[in-house]
Amino acid sequence: MAAWDDTYQITTRANATCDTGITTVDSFGDTEARAVEWRYTVDKGNGANMRTGVIRAVWDTASDSTPVMTPDEYSGSIGTVAITFSVDKSGNSVRLRATVASDGWRVDVIRMFIGAAS
Numbered sequence: 001m002a003a004w005d006d007t008y009q010i011t012t013r014a015n016a017t018c019d020t021g022i023t024t025v026d027s028f029g030d031t032e033a034r035a036v037e038w039r040y041t042v043d044k045g046n047g048a049n050m051r052t053g054v055i056r057a058v059w060d061t062a063s064d065s066t067p068v069m070t071p072d073e074y075s076g077s078i079g080t081v082a083i084t085f086s087v088d089k090s091g092n093s094v095r096l097r098a099t100v101a102s103d104g105w106r107v108d109v110i111r112m113f114i115g116a117a118s
Helices: none
Strands: 002-004 008-018 021-029 033-044 049-058 083-090 093-100 105-116
Touching (some): 008 021, 021 033, 021 105, 033 093
Antiparallel strands (some): 021 093, 033 049, 033 105, 083 093
């Protein structure tokens, strides 16, 4: 489901499981917007190891530049949360990626585009 106005779009999205290594959690075309904010929850162990936070990124649609990601913002974790996020571009796609050292992490995200692409 998505809702657009002139400056933002909110899309609900979920990814079931991230296993050892790097997983692309979300991706979209780099001309769909000028910036993005993801709100996320990660969970391993049915609530024993959880965190929620916010990730933001901006990119240049005119070049092949690497997106600029703000630091992952979160207030704390329940248990041990061994997951890191990164944002990159592959071709014309902007990707949110999660890196984990063990299997079985659930990552749920809500994506909000900021600044309609011109």
